[in-house]
Amino acid sequence: MKRHSMKACNQFVADFEKVIKKPLKHFSKTYYTGVDLGTACVVLAVLDEDYKPVAGAYRYADVVRDGMVVDYIGAVELVRELKEELEQELNTELIYAAASLPPGTDELDGGAIKNVVQSAGFELTNLLDEPTAANRLLQVTDGAVVDIGGGTTGISIVENSQVIKVADEATGGTHLSLVISGAYKLTFEAAEKYKQNKQNHDELLHVLKPVIEKISSIVIQQTKGYNVDGIYLVGGTACLKNIETIIEKTTGIPTYKPTNPMFVTPLGIALSCTDQVLT
Template identity: 70%
Template structure:
């Protein structure tokens, strides 16, 4: 069995386990819990792992406290993370102390402080702050290739060689642009378009409508991987939940493109895997 397939199996299993514990948390006697906080443009996700870094609980909530990867509603973001933290604590019967978080690549000077402050103000000790595609690769375990995190407002790309990140970039274009296209094509308010886009039953009908935007993302990928000899692309982020998005990107780039079972949960799980018991300075 190839190493590529093995790494994808680990990813699929971890995501599947997490989906299960979101619905049915595992209440046990872990000596410590590690939380990954993913402040996404469209969705905030908390992933909780036990002392062995196995999923035990999680929660997610759609929100608009982040725009284009930046926190725009600071108080609202704190409130959501705090509420989700408390809900999970009640289910597990314990306090969640340690958390890690992530930001779009290259935005640490702009927004790293805001994300850090949100997590700390929600009651966590922040132990790590890393870029989103790098966090995702904790789950994907790619040694050579590109991790493409298509979020609500931006597309983050990390290129890896021998397991190390050699190039990161974050470009505007993401799920918000999908919703704008749906809103215009169907003459519906943006919020309705957002909900319509999320429904898997509408994906087959929407794919031709959204194809130009997907092709734009593919061109962004092509431009940024030029000269890096990328052999595989892994798609993560909530926007990648669109059925068959990977087929269009595969065709446009000419590079094998993999999409996990639920790409929305890959990054938060990777963030949680990066959590420790040592608070950041």
């Protein structure tokens, strides 16, 4: 991946962070929404007809676990609330949305995620796996896109701009929080908050090293036999300071991450949204 493409990704995320705080109200013939139903956080990203960020909202929630919708009613209500909030801010109706799910869970849960998005009032136009969605923004031509979510780590291996393998394994942010909970004698919820505070990241890196090495071993296993010369980290868990250093050291593969990896996947989902409804 050329250096400028990460720069473009970082700029796009920075533009999105601005419109979360102050939405851009201008006429657009249509709007494209990315719905990211994460284990720890639900994110909606809205782009205009030129696929530029105009609004966004997110909320920490416990409606999905390990990529599976566990609170269907809660998920629908939350997505609907965020949709209505954004519609008020933009003074328009949001019709089209795309969504994503962890690789390999389509048969198990694709229907549930599709139903959540549709029940919240959207027309669903695309449903794709998370790391592939992230690469719509990253634009990696060769390498492995690794989406470290709350419950799982998803991997897309890309060669000549084509996804040639996707995989997903159960280790992610939830496992980091469980370790913090045990080490610091905190409830799971308190451990989650402790982890999200960037001021704690330096000390946490030592405590969490074994779990990060487990994530690294998943990457090693899934990329075996493929020519992977770069790892590109996305997902909320990748926000942990210097996680890329441990992954690079353990895998022996140069590892990169955007300035804010949390919003790469929802923005990639939004970029894959169209005005053609899925049948």
